[in-house]
Amino acid sequence: MRKGATTDWGWPTVANYTLTDGFMWRWGKMHQAQDIAGLGCGTPIYSIKAGRVITARYHWSFGNYVEVDHGNGYISLYAHMTTLY
Secondary structure, three states, X not given: OOOOOOOOOOOOOOOOOEEEEOOEEEOOXXXXXXXXXXXXXXXXXXXXXXXXXXXXEEEOOOEEEXXXXXXXXXXXXXXXXXXXX
């Protein structure tokens, strides 16, 4: 695979999900994420690609969240989690 190709990216959870919000203008600013819900508390969250965890903490708006650096300038963020492991 060529450097920077994104064809090996996966999906961060199991089937039967609902996309509740996408990339759109909301409350006067751009919402720059895909919100996934409908799976219930305790549903596993998977990194969309191999990488290195660079942040795992609490934020007043995100709740518990994790950021993963996938290299080549790509960072994914997983938020609104009940716990951090």
